Amino acid sequence: MKPLQMLTLTVIAAAAVAGACGGNPPPPPPQPNADSIAMERARQDSMAREAARQDSIRRAMEEAERVRRQREADSLAALARVTEQVKGMLATMIHFDFDRSNIRAGDAAILDGKVGILRANPALRVRISGHCDERGSDEYNLALGNRRASSTKQYLVNQGIDASRIDIVSYGEERPMAMGATEEAWAQNRRAEFEIVAGGDMLVQP
Amino acid sequence: MRVAGGRVRSATRGTLSRRCGVALLLTVVPLGATAAQDTSAIDRGVRIGIVYRPGVRPGFVALPAAAELDSIRTILARDLDFSDRFEMITLPGSDTARAPTTALNYPLYQALGADFAMSVSRRGDTTLVTVHDVPAGAVRRSLAARVPDARHPDFRQSVHRLADQVLQATVGALGTAATRVLFVRDGRVYLVDQDGADVRRVSSGDRQAMSPAWAPGGRQFAYMEFWDGKGQLFLHDMATGQRRDIAVTGRTLDFTPAFSPDGKTLAFSRAIEEGTDIYTFNLRDDCCLQRLTVGRFSDNLSPTYSPDGQRIAFVSTRSGLAQIYLMAADGTDQDLFAPFDYGVTGSSNAPEWSPDGRTVAFHRDIAGTLQVFVLDVRTRTVRQLTSVGRNQDPTWAPDSRHLAFVSDRAGYRQLWIIDIETGRIRPLLSQGGARLPAWSPQLPEHAIFTSQPGER
Numbered sequence: 001m002k003p004l005q006m007l008t009l010t011v012i013a014a015a016a017v018a019g020a021c022g023g024n025p026p027p028p029p030p031q032p033n034a035d036s037i038a039m040e041r042a043r044q045d046s047m048a049r050e051a052a053r054q055d056s057i058r059r060a061m062e063e064a065e066r067v068r069r070q071r072e073a074d075s076l077a078a079l080a081r082v083t084e085q086v087k088g089m090l091a092t093m094i095h096f097d098f099d100r101s102n103i104r105a106g107d108a109a110i111l112d113g114k115v116g117i118l119r120a121n122p123a124l125r126v127r128i129s130g131h132c133d134e135r136g137s138d139e140y141n142l143a144l145g146n147r148r149a150s151s152t153k154q155y156l157v158n159q160g161i162d163a164s165r166i167d168i169v170s171y172g173e174e175r176p177m178a179m180g181a182t183e184e185a186w187a188q189n190r191r192a193e194f195e196i197v198a199g200g201d202m203l204v205q206p
Numbered sequence: 207m208r209v210a211g212g213r214v215r216s217a218t219r220g221t222l223s224r225r226c227g228v229a230l231l232l233t234v235v236p237l238g239a240t241a242a243q244d245t246s247a248i249d250r251g252v253r254i255g256i257v258y259r260p261g262v263r264p265g266f267v268a269l270p271a272a273a274e275l276d277s278i279r280t281i282l283a284r285d286l287d288f289s290d291r292f293e294m295i296t297l298p299g300s301d302t303a304r305a306p307t308t309a310l311n312y313p314l315y316q317a318l319g320a321d322f323a324m325s326v327s328r329r330g331d332t333t334l335v336t337v338h339d340v341p342a343g344a345v346r347r348s349l350a351a352r353v354p355d356a357r358h359p360d361f362r363q364s365v366h367r368l369a370d371q372v373l374q375a376t377v378g379a380l381g382t383a384a385t386r387v388l389f390v391r392d393g394r395v396y397l398v399d400q401d402g403a404d405v406r407r408v409s410s411g412d413r414q415a416m417s418p419a420w421a422p423g424g425r426q427f428a429y430m431e432f433w434d435g436k437g438q439l440f441l442h443d444m445a446t447g448q449r450r451d452i453a454v455t456g457r458t459l460d461f462t463p464a465f466s467p468d469g470k471t472l473a474f475s476r477a478i479e480e481g482t483d484i485y486t487f488n489l490r491d492d493c494c495l496q497r498l499t500v501g502r503f504s505d506n507l508s509p510t511y512s513p514d515g516q517r518i519a520f521v522s523t524r525s526g527l528a529q530i531y532l533m534a535a536d537g538t539d540q541d542l543f544a545p546f547d548y549g550v551t552g553s554s555n556a557p558e559w560s561p562d563g564r565t566v567a568f569h570r571d572i573a574g575t576l577q578v579f580v581l582d583v584r585t586r587t588v589r590q591l592t593s594v595g596r597n598q599d600p601t602w603a604p605d606s607r608h609l610a611f612v613s614d615r616a617g618y619r620q621l622w623i624i625d626i627e628t629g630r631i632r633p634l635l636s637q638g639g640a641r642l643p644a645w646s647p648q649l650p651e652h653a654i655f656t657s658q659p660g661e662r
Contacts, residue, residue: 099527099553129435137555137569137576137598138642139417139462139475140521140528142437143505146459146477153479169435170459170477174414 079202086203087196089113090126094152096190099136101147103155111152114194115159116206123199127167128152131193133186134173145170152192167197264321264377266292267340269310271326277356278333278365279326284401285369285383286324288632290608290625291376295320312343322346322376335368337375347375362403367651380648382603387610387634388418388427389621389643395429395442400603400623400645402634409442410449417642419463424649428452428463428472437461439474441489454487454495462508466535467515473498475507484509484520484537498537508556511535512583513563519543521555528553530568530581544568544581544588554579556599561647562606565626569598569611578611580626591624601645610634610643 092114094107103111118124130149132141149168157163178185268283270276287294295318315323315338323338333353339346349371353364363384370381385400388408395409395418409415411431418429425444430437438456442449452472459477466473470490475482482505488494499506504524511518515535522531522540529551530544543566544554552571559566566581570590576598578591591597595615602609603623613622618638624631634643 127435135574136553137528139508140505140553140555142459142461143475143477143482143507143523146482147505150479150481168479171432171435174416174432 082205083201083203086117086121086205087200090117090194090196090203093191093193095187096148096192098133098186098190099144101130101144101151103151108155111155112159113206115156115161117203118156118161118165120206121199121203124196124203125165125167125198127169127195127197129175129193129195130168130170131175131177131189131191132173133189134176134181135186136173138173141172142170145172148190148192263291263293265295265319265340266376267295267297267315267318267320267323269323269325270297272328275326275328275333278353278368281362281365281401282324282326282335282369282372285366285381286372288401288623289369289373289379289381289383289605290628290630291373291379292322293319310338312338312340315340324372333368335372337372349375362399362401363649366399366401380605382605382608382645384649385604385646386649387601387621387643387645388420389640390415390418391639391641395427396640398621398635400634402636405635405637408444408447410447411440417462418644419465420644420646421465422467422469422647424646427644428465430461430463435459437477439463439472452487452489453492460485464509464511466511467513473509473511473518475509477505481505482507484518496537498533499540506531510557510559510566512559513561519557519559519566521557527551528555530554530557530566543586544579545586557581558601560602560606561604565606567600567602567609569600578609578624591626591629597622599642601643603645604648608645610645612641612643 092110094103094110096102097104114126118126128149130145130147130152132145132148136144146168149170153163153166153168156166173189176185176189177191178188266286268279268286271279283294286292295315297318310323310325312323320340323340325336325338327334327336331352332350335349335351336345337347337349338344349368351364351368351371353368354361366384369383373379373381373383382400386397387400389396389398393414393416394407395415396405397408398405409418409429409431414432416430416432418427420427421441427442427444428439429442430439432438433456436456436458437460439452439460440449441452455474455476461475461477463472463474465471466486470488471486472489473484473486476485481501481503483497483499483501484506486494486496486498498509498518499520499522501522501524504522505528506520506522506524508521509518510520517532518535519530519532521528523529524531525542525546525548529542529546531540532543533540544557546554552573554568554570557566557568564583566583568579568581569576570579570588572590575596577593578597578600579588580591581588591600591609592611592613595613596619597611597613597615600609600611607627608623608625610621610623612619614620615622616633619641620636620638621634621640621643622631623634
């Protein structure tokens, strides 16, 4: 813009202002009118709503988190329960006749249960220990316990379980379950025990 | 022991003698019956050989000694009694605390039925044991030894060695007084003198031990310890109390070690998944693990060498139940050793070949309990030695005449000793819980055995 034009515009503007005011009264102080009150209220309302909304979102998120945690805890507990159940099934002992190492017919079902568990939990490794009653010879019982553990393992392997997942040991008559010289105590002591060696943190049902 | 009172009077007085003779008979009969308690069981089986009847054994009188020598005299007399070679005779009215008789009275001793008499005296720091030939009325042998003070740890053993010399000087037999027995209690290996004195712990491990077995010469023994379901074999040195592991063992369940008579080879049982079999290992060169049996569907265990080292007796389940078998030391020529009736005879276990090679002791299941048997190697006949209670795990004394074994005849499992000639039985220990005994060979002269501190 050129200086002349600028000046012209300034003059026009001044005249326009003078023409509009006409007199001397000072301009009235700005009065709060109804519209601005409403606007302010609306603004505050919207802020409150926003806060409430944020709050409810936060609460909802917290609730969701709580529920999620609860569900997680519940499912963990459920998994732990299942794991414990499976462990319990796995720990069920089997028993033998005096001076025998063959699997009794009634105990085959217990071993079948263990086969299912070993199939469903491929990381699981177990150790089978063979035990004897005190009636036999002390040293011979080490061999007999070994044979009991071995025939138990063989049953599982015959059902398709990888042999490398099962260790065997024998304790002979050295770790009795029940004390006393009764047939009941002896029968309890002629047994194979199952112990988890690895992969037993989280077990699933077969 | 013979009651001598009656005989004295009968020898010295006239009319009284007959009545006292009757009284003597009456007292002897019940004593004889007690001594023959387990002999009666022998009579039921087939028996071949000479039977030593009580009363035909030579009479022996241990003469009273000076007070300071009385403990020596008492130990000697007990050792000679425990040898079961003599009828021990007590002097009439004699009291161990009494002063020694100043003069020897051979006619009196002979009247009491003594063939031998023993007197103990001291000259300087030397203990003198004089053995008298009573019928000849003369000194038969004079034995001298430096017996240390009674508080010295070698005191009892040096007296026991004297007792063995007395036995040698009288009946020419090998004595076992200066020997000891290893056994297991609460999973630890203990040692006890053959007369039950001086029980002490010798194994140093804190895991469960089993199956101690002496090395020839008695300076070492082997045993097994449970290691997390595996069996580790150890060699324990008696003098130092130190042990070393046998490196080829421990990764499997290795148990029942047994030395070859030359001490060079250790045979043992190894349980693996296919079953239990017998292996040997060359200890001298620390090499050459060798498998002697291949069981597959049976177990083979508990090896014991013949004293010539040529053969091994062992347990096998190849017939279904455990029985005693025999093989050459290299594993060839495996055959049944102790006869049994298939389907009738109970399982047989824990064989131990006698030091003279003539007999194998073992135990056999009879009607649900265990009894000690001996197998005559030449005739292959067996006879039952025990019948009272449960009796198991026999182990030979070096005289091939006495066996230590585990018995619950007194109500709890304990070690007992039987003389297989007379059937006489005596307890070795009074405290219960002992098992798996191993009787030592003749021990070296100055064997100082280190025991674990604080353990008795």
